[in-house]
Amino acid sequence: xxxPKRTYRFKRIDTHNRTSIGIIVLVIILLLVPAVMHSPxxxxxxxxxxxxxxxxxxxxxxxxxxxxxLSIASFWGIGAYASAMLTMRLNLSFWLALPAATIISxxxxxxxxxxxxxNSGFGFIIPTLAxxxxxxxxxxxFDVFGGYVGIxxxxxxxPIAIPFLPVIEFTSKTPYYYLMLFLVAVVITAFYAFYSxxxxxAWRAIGLSSSLAESLGVNLFKYRLTAFIIxxxxxxxxxxFYAHYYSALVPLTFAxxxxxxxxxxxxxxxxxxxxxxxxxxGAFILTIAPELLRATGAIEPILTxxxxxxxxxxxxxxxxxxxxxxxxxxxxxxxxxRIGKWIKAxxxxxxxxxxxxx
Amino acid sequence: xxxxxxxxxxxKYFGGLAAVNQVDLDIADLEIxxxxxxxxxxxxxxxxxxxxxxxxxxxxxxxxGRDITNLKAHNTAQLGISRTFQASTLFMKLSVIxxxxxxxxxxxxxxxxxxxxxxxxxxxxxxxLKHKAIELLDFMGLASLRGEIAGNLTHGQxxxxxxxxxxxxxxxxxxxxxxxxxxxxxxxLTMVSLIRQIRDDMGVTIMLVxxxxxxxxxxxxxxxxxxxxxxxxxxxxxxxxxNKEVIEAYLxxxxxx
Numbered sequence: 001x002x003x004p005k006r007t008y009r010f011k012r013i014d015t016h017n018r019t020s021i022g023i024i025v026l027v028i029i030l031l032l033v034p035a036v037m038h039s040p041x042x043x044x045x046x047x048x049x050x051x052x053x054x055x056x057x058x059x060x061x062x063x064x065x066x067x068x069x070l071s072i073a074s075f076w077g078i079g080a081y082a083s084a085m086l087t088m089r090l091n092l093s094f095w096l097a098l099p100a101a102t103i104i105s106x107x108x109x110x111x112x113x114x115x116x117x118x119n120s121g122f123g124f125i126i127p128t129l130a131x132x133x134x135x136x137x138x139x140x141x142f143d144v145f146g147g148y149v150g151i152x153x154x155x156x157x158x159p160i161a162i163p164f165l166p167v168i169e170f171t172s173k174t175p176y177y178y179l180m181l182f183l184v185a186v187v188i189t190a191f192y193a194f195y196s197x198x199x200x201x202a203w204r205a206i207g208l209s210s211s212l213a214e215s216l217g218v219n220l221f222k223y224r225l226t227a228f229i230i231x232x233x234x235x236x237x238x239x240x241f242y243a244h245y246y247s248a249l250v251p252l253t254f255a256x257x258x259x260x261x262x263x264x265x266x267x268x269x270x271x272x273x274x275x276x277x278x279x280x281x282g283a284f285i286l287t288i289a290p291e292l293l294r295a296t297g298a299i300e301p302i303l304t305x306x307x308x309x310x311x312x313x314x315x316x317x318x319x320x321x322x323x324x325x326x327x328x329x330x331x332x333x334x335x336x337x338r339i340g341k342w343i344k345a346x347x348x349x350x351x352x353x354x355x356x357x358x
Numbered sequence: 359x360x361x362x363x364x365x366x367x368x369x370k371y372f373g374g375l376a377a378v379n380q381v382d383l384d385i386a387d388l389e390i391x392x393x394x395x396x397x398x399x400x401x402x403x404x405x406x407x408x409x410x411x412x413x414x415x416x417x418x419x420x421x422x423g424r425d426i427t428n429l430k431a432h433n434t435a436q437l438g439i440s441r442t443f444q445a446s447t448l449f450m451k452l453s454v455i456x457x458x459x460x461x462x463x464x465x466x467x468x469x470x471x472x473x474x475x476x477x478x479x480x481x482x483x484x485x486x487l488k489h490k491a492i493e494l495l496d497f498m499g500l501a502s503l504r505g506e507i508a509g510n511l512t513h514g515q516x517x518x519x520x521x522x523x524x525x526x527x528x529x530x531x532x533x534x535x536x537x538x539x540x541x542x543x544x545x546x547l548t549m550v551s552l553i554r555q556i557r558d559d560m561g562v563t564i565m566l567v568x569x570x571x572x573x574x575x576x577x578x579x580x581x582x583x584x585x586x587x588x589x590x591x592x593x594x595x596x597x598x599x600x601n602k603e604v605i606e607a608y609l610x611x612x613x614x615x
Contacts, residue, residue, distance in 0.1 A: 193474045205460045208449045215409065215443075216527055217435030217464040 030181055034174040043173040047245065049280075049287045050180040054187045054238045056266035056279030058231035061191055063272060065206045065227045066120055070256050071112075071128040072263045074135040075232040077254025079105045079239025081145055084154045084249055094157035098240045105236020106229050113228040118221055120210065132256040139251035150250035154243050176245050183241055187234045188276050194230065195275060203227065258301075262286065265308055271318025278320050285319075362387045362531055362563050363408065363439075368417030369587075370403055377403040379587035380417070385531065390557055391565045392578030392595075396607055399584040401567040402444060405533050409441045410434040422530065436464060440529035444536050446516040450509035454500060454519060457508050458491040461526025465490065491526060497559075498522045498552060514545035518552065525556065532556065534566035538573050546570070550577050575599065583607065 034043060055072050062069045083101035086092040092100070116127050140148040157179070159169040168175050194200060205213035206223055214220055243249055253259065270282030286304065293300045315322045363385040370378040378400040385391050393401050406412045408419055410431040419427045426434055449457050465487050466473065473480040495501045498518055503511065508519060517537060524532060537553065538546045550573055556562050568574050574581065575595040583591040583598060585607040591598060598604055 199470055199473055201456070201460050202463050204452075205449060205463070208451060209447055211411070211431075212443070212447045212449065212523070213460075214411070214431040215435060215441050216461050216523065217432045219430075219432045 031178075034177055040173045043177050045288060045291060047173065047177055047180045049284050050184045051238050051242055052263065052266055052283035052287050053280040054184050055235060055263045056270070056283055057187060057191060057276060058234050059263050059267045060272055060275045060279060061194075061231045061234075062227055063207065063267075064195075064203050064275075065224050066210055067117075067224060067228070068125050068264075069128050069228070069231065070125055070260050071132040071135070071232075072235055073254045073256055073259035074132040075105045075109060075235035076239040076242070076259070077135060077139065077249075077251070078108055079236025080243035080249055080254070081139060081151075081239075082236070083240035084151050084243045085144075087155050087244070088151070094155070094244050095160065098237070101240035102233050102237040105239070106233035109229045109232030110225070113225045113232075117224040117228055120220075120224075129256055132260065136251050136255045139254065145251070146249070148251055150248060152248045154247045154249065156247065157244050170244075179241065180245075183237060187237065190230065190234065191275065194227075265304075267318075269308070269311055269318055271320035271322075273317060274320045278318055281319055360387050361385065363419070363421050363565075365404075365408070366418045366420075368404070368407060368419060369415045370400075370407055370412060371415045376587045378407060378414075378584075381584070381587070381589050383582060383589065385563060385565055386580075388557060388561065388563055389579050390553065390563075390577055392574040392581040393565060393567045393584065394569075394571075394574055394581060394598075395584035395590075398586075399607075400587040401584055402535060403587075404584065405441060405535055405567065408434070409439055409533060435527055435529075438528070438530035439533065440524040440527045440531070441533035442517075442520045442524050442535055442537065444539075446513065446520055448508045448516055448520055448523065450507075452508055453504070454506050454508055454511070455488075455491060455495065455504045457519060457523050458494055458526050459488065461523040462487040462491055464527050494522055494526055497555075498525075499548070514541045514549075517541065517545075518549065521549075521552070521556075525560070525562070529562055531563045531565065534564060534568075536568055537566055538568060538570055546573060553577060 033046065037043060055076060058072055059069060079101040082104040083094070083097040086097040086100055087094055112128075112131055116124055116131075119127070139145045145151070156170045159167050161167045168178075170176060170179075194203065202213065202218045203223055205216070205218055206220055210220055266282035266286055267279045268282070269286060270278030270280065272278060290300050290304065293303055311318070361384045363383075365381055365383045368378060368381045368383070369376060381400075381404060383404075393404065395401055403412065407414045410426070410429045410433060413428045417427070418425065421434070421437060421439060424437065426437060426439075429437075449460060452460070466483060468477070468480045468483055473484075492501070492504070495504060498521065500515065500519060500522060503515065508516065511519060517540075521532075521534065521537065534553070538549050541549060553564060553566070554577070557564055566574075566578070578595060581591075581593065581595055581598045582589060583601070583604050590603045590607060591601045593601070
């Protein structure tokens with residue numbers, strides 16, 4: 001007689017509660033990090049992870065409406081330079097320059113988007129690349145922006161007094177870390193509002209099948225333009241923060257290669273099906289890993305490149321995609337088998353092979 | 359009966375090729391009109407012109423007394439023209455109910471910002487539309503498959519879902535591009551009766567392209583025949599069956615002996 005299959009039952013908390021608990025725990029851990037970790041170097045890395053993660057989130061945000069944006073770094077740079085200019089030339093406070101830089105990035109995105117968002121596919125990708133190159137050229141050529149040497153001595157944010165808290169002075173890395181957390185939270189909240197409910201449905205529809213979405217009355221241009229403006233504003237927000245954190249800007253930081261491409265890779269590595277956790281995990285790994293691989297010197301980009309190739313071949317849904325579905329469906333031997341097949345297919349056929357075929 | 363849609367001298371050229379050439383077409387309110395013709399006759403192009411997917415080269419389209427020539431697809435959808443596609447075009451990764459729900463996009467009366475901020479009026483509307491989507495699925499006989507991922511449905515079910523999604527926009531005119539192609543006989547029968555029900559119960563005018571002559575002759579009240587972009591015949595099914603030009607278009611001209 002067939003044995004009944006043994007099933008394990010856990011007391012299940014429903015998914016919604018589990019997610020909320022997970023988020024609360026994560027936030028507490030993130031808030032406690034500076035208390036445990038005293039090395040300014042690691043705090044610096046985490047701040048860069050935050051910036052990179054937010055930029056990668058903007059990539060997924062636009063991808064949802066079927067657009068691939070190669071000007072992420074440019075809008076990041078526009079925000080950074082706008083903020084630097086406003087504080088240094090107009091003596092504006094950082095706390096005013098931050099929203100102002102966000103709005104400036106948004107307005108530039110509106111103007112660029114009016115021209116570009118009617119297209120999709122390569123009609124959008126290539127012009128954004130062209131735009132990205134123009135931004136670097138403009139920043140590098142005009143003396144107002146400090147040329148290719150860049151700008152230095154960008155002022156740190158003014159001390160800020162939040163009720164019930166001591167005055168926060170930006171003298172160490174820790175306040176920057178908390179500011180970064182706050183700004184990333186702002187970006188996530190804004191994006192989440194757009195993803196969820198009805199607006200999100202229309203956007204997702206465009207990404208999945210633009211012609212069907214159009215036939216259902218979704219105004220592709222309007223939605224794509226809105227998405228472009230929102231995502232570019234978020235880039236500008238992070239740019240403004242970066243400028244005052246790093247206190248020096250060089251135009252080439254904001255070139256599409258490698259920065260924008262890395263932003264795409266962060267998202268793909270983490271999993272593009274996960275609009276927030278994916279970029280965060282991808283950015284975490286790829287911001288920390290090069291530092292750990294620094295001993296390998298010049299071949300670090302090669303190792304990163306190899307990682308990306310392996311990823312696309314064996315985990316196209318990213319780390320999170322693999323973690324949520326792939327583990328169970330793919331046995332380790334199967335993935336090794338796949339690597340073997342792939343290598344075999346890419347090698348030139350040997351003589352015996354050719355002879356056998358005859 | 360009043361006309362709901364009319365095209366006058368509607369033409370579309372792709373380079374030198376006239377895909378649709380000077381077509382005059384009238385669709386009466388609440389009729390089921392069949393559009394037939396050999397492959398490449400311009401049937402789907404005509405659909406694309408009416409629904410706004412392609413701009414026309416010349417000519418005029420009027421819908422409910424309003425000039426809709428060269429409006430974009432999302433505008434014609436707002437005015438009440440909905441269409442299905444030849445290939446099963448669905449949001450394959452989404453569930454059946456989400457597919458229909460997405461089709462309800464136009465049903466929103468609250469602004470995008472109200473919905474973003476989750477105002478009570480927006481949430482209420484959301485609920486109402488969800489009910490509407492479920493009702494629609496019930497009507498189309500897909501209620502039991504509500505939670506299934508669209509990509510996992512059978513071909514026949516996907517076609518029905520496609521019509522269901524198109525209906526979610528509350529159209530006055532529904533353009534069906536080969537609704538029963540690739541279906542087995544029993545699925546075809548279901549679809550035919552559904553199309554009749556959509557017209558009778560929901561008051562939607564229907565225009566369909568179909569190659570299955572049995573279905574066309576059985577279902578359509580009037581038929582328009584296209585060949586090489588020209589309208590070559592128009593009339594009742596019985597008349598079309600006897601029409602010499604139509605037979606020639608399908609079978610070729612008989613050589614003079």
